[in-house]
Amino acid sequence: MILHARNQIKRNNFFIDLLVRCTFSNPACRNLSYHYPLDSSTLRGTSIGCQETKSPDLNKCSNFDVLIAKVRAASSVDEIFYSLSHDHACSAVQVSHSIVDVLLHRFRDDWKSALGVFRWAASRTGYKPLPESYDIMVDILGHAKRLAGAGEWEDAVRAFDDLGTFGLEKNTESMNLLLDTLCKENKVEQARAIFLELKSHIQPNAHTFNIFIHGWCKINRVDEAHWTIQEMKGYGCRPCVISYSIIIQSYCRQSSFHKVYELLDDMEAQGCPPNVVTYTTIMYSLAKSDEFEEALQIPERMKSVGCKPDTLFYNALIHTMGRANQLLEAVQVLEMEMPKHGVVPNTSTYNSMIAMFCHHGEQQKAINVLKDMENSPFCKPDAQSYYPLLKSCFKIGKTDSWLSSLLDDMVNKHHISLDISTYTLLIHGLCRANKCEWAYLLFEEMIGQDITPRYQTCRLLLDEMNQKNMYDATERIEAFIKQMKSS
Known part of the structure; x- marks a missing residue:
């Protein structure tokens, strides 16, 4: 039963x-x-009258x-x-x-x-x-x-x-939806069995095979994904840049970059050149693996085949340059190369610059980038823009006027709500800076906005309140921890 x-x-x-x-x-x-x-309130209750x-x-x-x-x-x-x-x-x-x-x-x-x-x-x-x-x-x-x-x-x-x-109708489109749903749930073998049953009376298309390519790669069976490309050709469907890029992304996750380059050559030989998304994925993955020299060669390779960069590509390039300690080159990308190619920066572009400068201890330059973003007609700061700056406040010990000024601009000037990551950073940092009273006020503010503090944050603040003999705050935090455990 x-x-x-x-x-x-x-x-x-x-x-x-x-x-x-x-x-x-x-x-x-x-x-x-x-x-x-009809208004929803009219529709609730035990019944709806005829009138x-x-x-x-x-x-x-x-x-x-x-x-x-x-x-x-x-x-x-x-x-x-x-x-x-x-x-x-x-x-x-x-x-x-x-x-x-x-x-x-x-x-x-x-x-x-x-x-x-x-x-x-x-x-x-x-x-x-x-x-x-x-x-x-x-x-x-x-x-x-x-x-x-x-x-x-x-x-x-x-x-x-x-x-x-x-x-x-049970047609190619609805079959693809069925197969896609299964593959996204990692039921690729079951999806394959269904496809073999349906293919005799429902014609597959290129999207059908791309679904399987993505599904096999998702469960780390890239050989089957390669085989699917060959099967795709057998049905008269031409693999597109998406087909190959899915496999490239899988190789990037495995850091198998020699296979990435082989597939890039194969794509060009098949008359299916990589697009900007493909190159962005490769460059970002190389940087993540600390292969900065190779990563910074990607823009030249991309340029040689006539592929134009976009905002996301430049964001990845700035991130890579920052990690490779090429701060001056990153500034040139933002101030010269992007305008030259008519590519507009977005919030993530500026955020990458701010994070880069903060990481290298150049807080004033980070502040200047923030001001540039405030004056930009294309985008405005968000919570992530301020996160590296707030973190720097605790790193260099500026937890008075500078920290207060940043928070004031964030909340009152730009009307940015603090998220759980920002609250956690502030509470932990203030506790380490022996400013637990301020930390407790932020704790209460979190709860008032229905943002649940992490257990580690509660325990840290509870220990600080006990040391300060702040009994009312201690009872409040203990009650909240008890409530967290019960729920």
Whole structure:
């Protein structure tokens, strides 16, 4: 009985996920801007009276009450569907768009009931749900956070077979959605088995094989990804830059850079040159592996094949130069090379510069970059812009006016809310600087904003409060720690 229930939950979760993703892929359901015509407060409660529905199709309140009663009596999507489908009174109700609209609104906070009603309505002869109804259903499922991953692959096949119930065609696109859902849940072998079953009557396309390439790489089976590229060619589909770049990214994670270069040469030989995203990935990965000399050769290689850099590439280049202690060159990239190529810096560009200067003890230069960003027409500072500067305050011992000035600009000038990382940095730093009273005020501020401090932060602050004999604060922190443990 328990095993059956678990399988049912898995099947429902997969079915919901597939329904949502197929609905979004349906051209008739894209780019909809549907707004609920009724206020949610009107729709909550035990029932909706006939005078509230305003629907000419619900001319008998008892019919609507019968539908509600049948739904409420069932406990699962399948039970709701069966109960509505096999009840004589429910079968007598003429399903219309207005009825479905009211029912979905009635059960907008109950995804199982909404999905059961939707399946029942879609199964009725002569009725086809509107795209707007699909959109409401997707919204209900999304708010319910039921977009779960795939369960057993046999359940996936059953859910795929049931797509016709919702008026969704079993074609290449819906097959790809099924395979993609499974591969993202690391069920690549199961996805492969399904593909072998479906390929005889559903034609795969290039995206089908890219899904498998990504799936094999995700589970570190790059050889199968290479084999998939060959299979792709056998089906008459030409591998694109995405196909190769997925494998390159996998090699980068393994620091197998000799294989990266081999694949780059193969891409150029196949008439599929790498793009800026490919080169950005390679350069960033080389820098992460401390291969700075090789990383800084990537821009020249990229230039030699006529690939133009973008903002993300320059961000990675500045980051690499910073780690390679080439501060002057990084400044030249921001101030000269980017404007020369018409590439606009974003917040991350400036943040990389600020972090670079702070790391090398050039706090005033970091402040100058922050001021440049404040005056930029393209972007403004965020919490990450200030994090290295705040960290520097504790590193060099400026925990008075300079720290206060930074926080004041951050909160009052730019209206930036402190996140948990910033609060943690401040509380730990202030405790080490023997300013635990200020640290405690920040602790209270965190709680007041529903940001839960980390346990280590609570313990550190508790020890400091005990040493200062601040008994009220100690009791408050102990109560909070107890609450954390109980929850």
